[in-house]
Amino acid sequence: MASVATHERLIGGAVAEHPRGRAGFIGTMRSEFTKIWSVRSTYWTLIAMLVVCVGLGALFSWGATERILALKHGVTFGGHPAPPGALANREALIKSQAASLSLFGLLIGQLIMVVLGSLTITSEYSTGMIRTALTAMPRRGTFYAAKAVAFGFVALVTGLVTSFIAFFLGQTILSTQGVSTTLGAHDVLRTVIGGGLFLAVCGLLSFGIGAMLRHTAGSISTGIGLLFVVFILSNFLPSPPSGWFGQADFDKWIPFFAGAHIWQSQLVGVNPFSPWVGFGVFCAYAAAALIGGLVLFLRRDA
Amino acid sequence: MIEARGLTKKYGETVAVDNLSFNVQSGKITGFLGPNGAGKTTTMRLILGLDRPTRGSVTVNGRRLNQLAWPMREVGALIDAKAVHGGRSAYNHLLCLAQTNNLPKRRVHEVLDLVGLHDVARKRTKGFSLGMGQRLGIAAALLGDPQILMFDEPVNGLDPEGILWIRNLMKALAAEGRTVFVSSHLMSEMENTADDLIVIGRGKLIAQSTIAEFIAANSQQSVRVSTPQRAEFAAVVAAAGATVRDDSDDRLVVLGLTPAQVGDLAFEHGVRLHELSPAHASLEQAFMELTASSVEFQAGLPGVAPDQQAVGAGKVN
Numbered sequence: 001m002a003s004v005a006t007h008e009r010l011i012g013g014a015v016a017e018h019p020r021g022r023a024g025f026i027g028t029m030r031s032e033f034t035k036i037w038s039v040r041s042t043y044w045t046l047i048a049m050l051v052v053c054v055g056l057g058a059l060f061s062w063g064a065t066e067r068i069l070a071l072k073h074g075v076t077f078g079g080h081p082a083p084p085g086a087l088a089n090r091e092a093l094i095k096s097q098a099a100s101l102s103l104f105g106l107l108i109g110q111l112i113m114v115v116l117g118s119l120t121i122t123s124e125y126s127t128g129m130i131r132t133a134l135t136a137m138p139r140r141g142t143f144y145a146a147k148a149v150a151f152g153f154v155a156l157v158t159g160l161v162t163s164f165i166a167f168f169l170g171q172t173i174l175s176t177q178g179v180s181t182t183l184g185a186h187d188v189l190r191t192v193i194g195g196g197l198f199l200a201v202c203g204l205l206s207f208g209i210g211a212m213l214r215h216t217a218g219s220i221s222t223g224i225g226l227l228f229v230v231f232i233l234s235n236f237l238p239s240p241p242s243g244w245f246g247q248a249d250f251d252k253w254i255p256f257f258a259g260a261h262i263w264q265s266q267l268v269g270v271n272p273f274s275p276w277v278g279f280g281v282f283c284a285y286a287a288a289a290l291i292g293g294l295v296l297f298l299r300r301d302a
Numbered sequence: 303m304i305e306a307r308g309l310t311k312k313y314g315e316t317v318a319v320d321n322l323s324f325n326v327q328s329g330k331i332t333g334f335l336g337p338n339g340a341g342k343t344t345t346m347r348l349i350l351g352l353d354r355p356t357r358g359s360v361t362v363n364g365r366r367l368n369q370l371a372w373p374m375r376e377v378g379a380l381i382d383a384k385a386v387h388g389g390r391s392a393y394n395h396l397l398c399l400a401q402t403n404n405l406p407k408r409r410v411h412e413v414l415d416l417v418g419l420h421d422v423a424r425k426r427t428k429g430f431s432l433g434m435g436q437r438l439g440i441a442a443a444l445l446g447d448p449q450i451l452m453f454d455e456p457v458n459g460l461d462p463e464g465i466l467w468i469r470n471l472m473k474a475l476a477a478e479g480r481t482v483f484v485s486s487h488l489m490s491e492m493e494n495t496a497d498d499l500i501v502i503g504r505g506k507l508i509a510q511s512t513i514a515e516f517i518a519a520n521s522q523q524s525v526r527v528s529t530p531q532r533a534e535f536a537a538v539v540a541a542a543g544a545t546v547r548d549d550s551d552d553r554l555v556v557l558g559l560t561p562a563q564v565g566d567l568a569f570e571h572g573v574r575l576h577e578l579s580p581a582h583a584s585l586e587q588a589f590m591e592l593t594a595s596s597v598e599f600q601a602g603l604p605g606v607a608p609d610q611q612a613v614g615a616g617k618v619n
Contacts (some may be wrong), residue, residue: 022371023403031401038394039387085514128385132442135379137402138351277534301353 025146028137032150040156043120049112049199050162056105057166061173064094064101068177091179098181099191102170102262103163106195107267108258110202110278113155114223117206120151121293122216134302144297148207148290155203160196163263167192194262194275198282201259202227205286211293234269258282303328304349304450304483308358311344311505318344320505321358326483328449331476333496333513334485337593341505342485343381347455350379362450374403374446381454383439388428392419393439395427395549400445413441433464440471451475453484469495489589503593520588525556526566528577535573535581542567553577 036042067077071087095099124130167183174180184187206223213219231254242265251257251269259282261268262275273281304326311319317601319341326332336342347353349360351367362370362377370376386395396410412418417437422430427438436456443451453472457465472482474494486492492499492513497518501509509516526549529535539546544558556564561580568575 012544018372018375019404023373027404028402029400034394034398034401035387035390038391038398039389041389123387127387128382129387131347131381131385132399132439133402134352135350135367135377135381136399136442136445138370138373140368299354301347 011050023137023139025142028142028146029150031137032147033154036120036154039123041123044118045112045116045119046158049109049116050165052112053103053105053109053162054166054169056108056169057102058173061102061103061170064179065173065177068094068179071129072124072177091177094174094177094179095181097266098171098174098179099167099188100266102167102174103191103195103263106163106199106260108261109162109199110227111224113159113199113203113205114227115205115220117151117155118210118216118219118223119208120148120207122214122219126216127212130302133170140298144153144211144294148204151207152200152204156196156200159199159203162199163192163195166195179196190275191263194279198259198263201279201283201286205255205282205289207288208268208291208293211297212289214287227256230254231267231269252278253281255282255285258285303364303481304360304362305364306345306349306358306360309345309347309348309355309360310357311341311353312356312531318505319348319355320591322502322505322507324500324507324510325356326481326500328481329476329479330497331472331482331484331495332498332500333492334483334500334502335489335589336485336487336502336508339504340487340502340593342487342502342506343454345502346379346381346452346483346485349452350377350381352381357617372397372403372446373388374399374405376446376448376450377450377452378443378448379452379454380436380439380443381452383432383435386427386435386438389426391424391426392430393423395438396441396445399442403446405445409445409447413444416444417441432459433461436460436464436468440468442515448480448498450481451483453482455485455487457486471590493586501589503595508592516588520592523557523560524581525559525561526577526579526581527554527556527564527568527575528552529554529573529575531573535568535571538567538571538573539564555581 011289038201068087070077070091071082071090076082076086134140134143142276171180181188183192202223205227206219209222209226210216211221233249234254234257249259249271252272254269257267257269258273258278261272261278268278272278306322306324309319309322310317320365322341322345334342334345344353345439348355349362349367359366367373367377380538390398392414396413397407400407411420413421414423417440419434419437419441422434427435427476429436440456443453451468453468456468456472460468472484476497478480484492484496496513498512499509500507501516509520511519527535532548532554534550536546539554539556539559542555542559542563546554546556549555559567561578563580567573
């Protein structure tokens with residue numbers, strides 16, 4: 001508290017010359033990258049996502065090999081004598097699902113991505129940083145786009161890295177019983193890349209929700225509810241009478257079922273969209289949330 | 303130059319800023335005064351484009367803030383020193399702001415030096431004291447080396463040293479020909495620093511003038527007299543058409559006469575004087591009288607009639 005600014009010290013001269021052009025997207029995006037990488041919560045969340053996705057995938061893969069190992073000893077996992085042909089059936093089943101089995105952790109990993117996506121924007125409001133930031137960059141559309149692109153990039157890269165690590169570790173475990181698959185096999189590359197894409201879009205969906213709600217707890221709850229709770233509930237809700245309006249054509253619109261078919265085929269609901277069409281629907285949801293967030297962001301007082 | 307024209311902001315039914323028009327002149331310190339809740343912060347938020355006016359407009363250098371090519375290089379503002387992400391270091395906080403306006407990293411170090419935060423630049427800001435937070439906010443405002451600076455209640459909660467630092471800083475900034483627009487609810491804070499004044503109450507403009515004009519217009523000259531013949535002299539003065547009242551120290555306060563006239567009266571009537579001193583009502587008092595009717599939450603002083611409160615609360619120098 002001792003230093004007193006003097007006249008001479010204030011004249012830095014550093015920025016006296018105004019450059020050509022105007023403050024815009026590129027600078028703001030660099031700023032957003034700085035913001036993302038300069039708070040610890042980013043690292044914790046991304047590490048948590050990696051550990052959960054890779055760890056759960058490894059555990060599920062290990063579980064699958066245990067069952068096969070038991071069958072090779074002529075008993076089921078429960079200790080009963082195995083029926084004839086059980087081993088071959090099980091091996092074929094695991095082999096056909098080897099890629100999505102190793103990615104099973106994404107089911108939980110998506111929730112962590114929801115947290116990260118929400119925090120990216122809601123933490124600006126909870127800390128008040130938004131007011132300082134919008135004073136520096138008052139062009140709100142530019143600000144919002146730069147933030148979404150910077151976050152989307154981080155989410156996509158970490159999503160892909162997570163997906164590939166989970167895949168390779170899972171296959172290493174499955175290969176001990178000879179039921180692993182490779183990236184070259186049918187649909188496997190789509191599955192693994194799809195896992196990364198899915199995580200990134202989960203994050204962006206949550207980012208849009210965060211921009212609309214501006215409240216951390218509220219938007220995380222909404223994101224988790226939308227992605228996780230709805231599809232679980234759908235498994236327990238009674239079907240409508242057949243031929244009425246048909247659960248078959250209802251289920252597939254549930255965000256998780258639509259979006260997750262690209263990386264797994266067990267949890268997709270009745271009569272699902274094909275993987276890429278479903279993913280397109282999922283992206284449309286995220287786009288709707290992002291646009292909703294943008295419209296409110298442009299209109300509301302900060 | 304900041305220009306507000308018919309600026310109005312309503313939050314629901316509450317009118318925070320009511321048809322406000324004013325100019326903040328370049329190269330001067332303009333004090334923005336008003337009681338708490340008068341709409342000072344809202345006005346500053348409107349200038350910065352954080353809030354959208356219900357009616358009217360406000361421009362900076364002839365443009366809305368979001369139309370400026372390099373906003374940080376034209377306007378720097380400290381509205382709320384706590385508006386930072388506490389998990390980010392001071393350096394990174396300033397860096398992410400600097401990057402939006404393509405300001406070099408070198409400039410971040412410069413402003414950290416300037417406000418004396420260089421030693422804690424890598425520390426997370428959640429551990430900062432109020433004074434450090436205020437300095438960080440000022441560092442952010444100065445990042446773009448702007449010609450216009452806005453500070454909202456910059457000395458609130460600071461210790462005397464911090465207050466002195468801010469005062470000197472504002473004077474130094476103005477000495478460089480910058481425009482400084484600073485709000486306060488304390489007139490005494492402005493008395494020594496500001497050139498111009500804008501006074502608002504309940505969102506409405508009450509006065510806009512230079513500080514000298516404001517003093518001349520709003521402070522009544524009075525003469526303080528101490529005499530053993532109080533009652534007698536009070537009658538003499540009253541007969542001469544002046545207002546007279548007792549002050550708390552058993553002296554008479556004469557309003558409406560110059561010190562010379564009072565002295566002559568005493569001489570003519572053979573009244574002995576022990577003290578004869580001119581007194582100017584302080585700006586604080588003038589300000590309080592001016593805004594007394596527009597204070598949002600008026601607290602009653604026990605035992606003082608409402609119309610005397612403003613006078614009773616201000617001190618007569």
